[in-house]
Amino acid sequence: MPTGDRVCFWWTTLANRMGPIVTNHLLPVTPVTPADLTGCRRRSILLRAATAGRVTPELSLAARADRQAHRQRAALRRTAVTSALPTTARRGDRVTFSRTDIVDDGTAEEQTLEALAAGVRVITGARLADDALACDIDLLVRLDDGAGISTSTAYMPVTVTAHTTARRTKGPVAEKNSVRVVDVAALGLSTPVVAPLKHRSSAVDSQKVAIAHVLLDRLGLASGDVGFIGGGAGGTTGVGGYARCVVITADRVLDGLERALEAPVPAHPVRVRECADCEFHNHCRCELVDSGDLSLMLPGDRGRQWRELGVHTLPDLAALADRPAELTTLPGVNREDPALAAAWMAGVEFLRRPLRRWITGPDLWCGHAFRMPGHLGDGELPMAGEIGDAVEIDVDMEAHPSRGTFLWGTFDGSEYRPFTDFSRDGDEGEHVARYWTWLMARRRAAHDSYRVFRTYCYSQQGENHWMRSYATRFGGREYAPGIIMPTLSEVNAFLNSPEWVDVFALVKTALAANGSLGLKSVARLAGFTFSQEDVDGRAAVDLFEIAVGDVDGDADSDDGARAEASSRARRTLERYNADDCYAPAAVRRWLRLGAPGVPPLEY
Structure with a gap:
């Protein structure tokens, strides 16, 4: 079918679906735009319905x-x-x-x-x-x-x-x-x-x-x-x-x-990633909740296999949790979904997978083979001797989208140490080289004393990306005596070693979730409280711009007030980053205790 015919077919189909909510005050044909062809197709209908006054958008x-x-x-x-x-x-x-x-x-x-x-x-x-x-x-x-x-x-x-x-x-x-x-x-x-x-x-x-x-x-x-x-x-x-x-x-x-x-225009709404920021979120959610639609838990195409088997609602999916024998005969589906559906309907966000599937993983125990303890007191860690002899360092990085990283924080179990760049024009990676030099010194010291060394972060893609980026651009550059940017091969060797561990990967193995497995959500399960509740990644970018003077605030404020705002922004950023270094350590300890407080997932 030629592209023009496809457009007419698509838009005719969309127009037919608009009947219940759109009046004939709209033009017979409205051109298709790129926004109509990406993300939620239902939103295209609702935007035109809002133009006709039949739907009221709600945006905070x-x-x-x-x-x-x-x-x-x-x-x-x-x-x-x-x-x-x-x-x-x-x-x-x-x-x-x-x-x-x-x-x-x-x-x-x-x-x-x-x-x-x-x-x-x-x-x-x-x-x-x-x-x-x-x-x-x-x-x-x-x-x-x-x-x-x-x-x-x-x-x-x-x-x-x-x-x-x-x-x-x-x-x-x-x-x-x-x-x-x-x-x-x-x-x-x-x-x-x-x-x-x-x-x-x-x-x-x-x-x-x-x-x-x-x-x-x-x-x-x-x-x-x-x-x-x-x-x-x-x-x-x-x-x-x-x-x-x-x-x-x-x-x-x-x-x-x-x-x-x-692609067909949906006759009914389906929850997708964009729903969270959509002005028609409540309009669609009412219909989804009323029907118990599967996409409330499995958004987008994630529920496609269940729908192909005739399971379209969460109650129908949850009912399969009581019939585990049937699950083994269903091809191409996640056998955990029925239990998660039952949890979703009960308001439970997380379930703990069977301990045998994850508690013995060597990454959780600094590379040691898991040894079942004979007896543990309340709050006592298994394998405390082996873990106590390891050098464990938690790392978190903050970055500005156009400037690069400006803060690498580290926590060695007793002290938080930041490596920062709050200069207005950037230090061309010197703070990264200082972070790397310190980390490698701790690594060598651990090796020299025959101790296990592990560095942890939570969701390592960002840290990996920026370390490789700086190594590619400045690898081998010496900023001061002994402060040298690593080469890309040195960075890759470390990132691919067992000494660089992603705590997020450990969490994904241990927990099944109906919501986010992000650090803010999981750390609370481990009993950790964040000191900077109102700061997130986007706010950190804004704070950085204040810290380096890119945002002056009130044009009439004097230099002293601007300097105080800059200093306050830096302190907030360091506290925010410190929390993101402390929290993975708390999550790791909680996992080693068996993720207490989370209902078990059984199937």
Whole structure:
């Protein structure tokens, strides 16, 4: 089925489903946008129903602030890219450079068409639309060498995103999966060149450039390529990003667009990840709770296997917990789900898996083989002698999305020690090198005294990412005598060793949950109380900006007040980080005691 027909089919299906809640005050056909094809499809219906006044959206003040902040960050990203774009041709360039910045005054679509008709080389803030599809696209970049408009005129749609757009590959890449790059400062002037990268993209970014490509193709102006400009250290540009554009063939995103257009619009709501921040959350949840829908516990596609077996509600699923023999005959399902469904209906969030499945794991006991104690008093740890002779250090890291890490905290069981960078311009990784030097010194001392050494964190992806990032950028650099950034091979050797342990992995083995297994949730089960209850990762970023003076607050406040605000923000960040070092130690001890206080999961 051609893409245009798929769009009409999809939207006709959606319109038919809108009957109960949407009046005929809406236009007969509303173009499909990238937002309609990602995340919750039910929300597309409700947004149009809200326009007709049939549904009232509910959004908290905090959620409104978050959305506004998200829009502002997106605007800052676009501004950063726009300011880096060329403004004139360079000496030796064979093209005549021109650029049009579309002003969103209600005529963006018409302005875009005029710029395309004039053959402008770079168009920013473009909008493309027809009766079936519509798309706002950050950039349209001309790739051919011509001037004016001709049959060879070809444009590439480019989106600016906060997501990582590519990662370096470890081996050869097939030609069909190849990635090309071009500097943002050379867009419209230089030809993208092949780079040893693997493309990564979110669904919304892919749908945006795919729809823009289809619309350009209908105008006869598509180049066959699409582009992504991403930021962050995980991309192609290092910390800060937005300096290079990743280019791939449009065919690689068109398949995803066709699949999205073919997906049916749900007749009833299903809980998905986006529900937590949706203005229609309560509207849908009432219907879900009334029916006891399976997605209340198994959101999205997680309940697909049960639905295929005819189990659509939590009461039906919970009933299977009393018939364990039947579970062994059901293919492709999680046998724990019925017990978790019964727990969900009883308001129980966590269940403890049978001890035999996890208590003997060597990572929980510093690599020692588990030995069953003959007798234990209340609160007495098994294998206390072996554990007591080990050197155990808990680590937690704080990072700013565009600056990198600014705090690595450590806790050795008695003392919290932070390694910080609160300088305004950054220390180019010196605090990371100091953290690494201290940690490796403790490691050597443990080895020299024939003691076991273990370093722990909770959910290690962030720490792993940033250690590798800094080692890649600054590996081997000496900041002061004895303070040297490790190389990537040194970092990888440690991260892949048994001396680097993820407490989150231990928790996932021990507990089954209906909710989050994040540190804040699990540490409370272990009896740990956080001192900074109102601080989370996003608040930590805001506090860091205050700490380094990027946010001055009241413009009329004097230097002393700003300095006090900066100092207060630093102290709060260190207390917040210290809690995240203490808490994994508390969770680890609690697991070694057998996770007391959590109901057992039996099947």
